[in-house]
Amino acid sequence: MSEDQAWASEVMRAGFSIAYEPRACVLHSHQYGVVEIFRRNFDSGYSIHQIFAGKTGIPLFHALKKLAKEAVFILHNGGGADLLRFLPYEIARHTGFLLGLRAEKLPVSVRKACGNLRYFWEQSPPVISK
Numbered sequence: 762m763s764e765d766q767a768w769a770s771e772v773m774r775a776g777f778s779i780a781y782e783p784r785a786c787v788l789h790s791h792q793y794g795v796v797e798i799f800r801r802n803f804d805s806g807y808s809i810h811q812i813f814a815g816k817t818g819i820p821l822f823h824a825l826k827k828l829a830k831e832a833v834f835i836l837h838n839g840g841g842a843d844l845l846r847f848l849p850y851e852i853a854r855h856t857g858f859l860l861g862l863r864a865e866k867l868p869v870s871v872r873k874a875c876g877n878l879r880y881f882w883e884q885s886p887p888v889i890s891k
Contacts, residue, residue: 763808770812795849799857803875806861824855 769779793801828851835843857875864872873879 763805763812766809767812795853798850799853800875800877802854802857803861803864804877806858807864807876808861809858810862810864828855 773779831851832844832847835847860867860875864875867875869882872882876882
């Protein structure tokens, strides 16, 4: 999980930079339902917490502002039905991610219920390197 972020972190620590290339073309798609997106983002939030030792640098205000912009875009370009699909999906996505960032504070039974990798939580507790 989050192997691209782990790779980027290691590359930047080695003194390299990550650049945006607008001419690059990448096709990548998933079709997750609300429960699946919650679980995936719970796992993602936990892995990001591990990779960046708890320092994600994602301000809540910035995330809410971006969500509001996306909602306005969807409303103007898609309509009310698209917005009604967007809202539960995004709420599940962000809630899963935020809970994943704090997974170590949750009981193991809750962690197992929230993530896709239930067996992971049956292992020894992970060690976070700082």
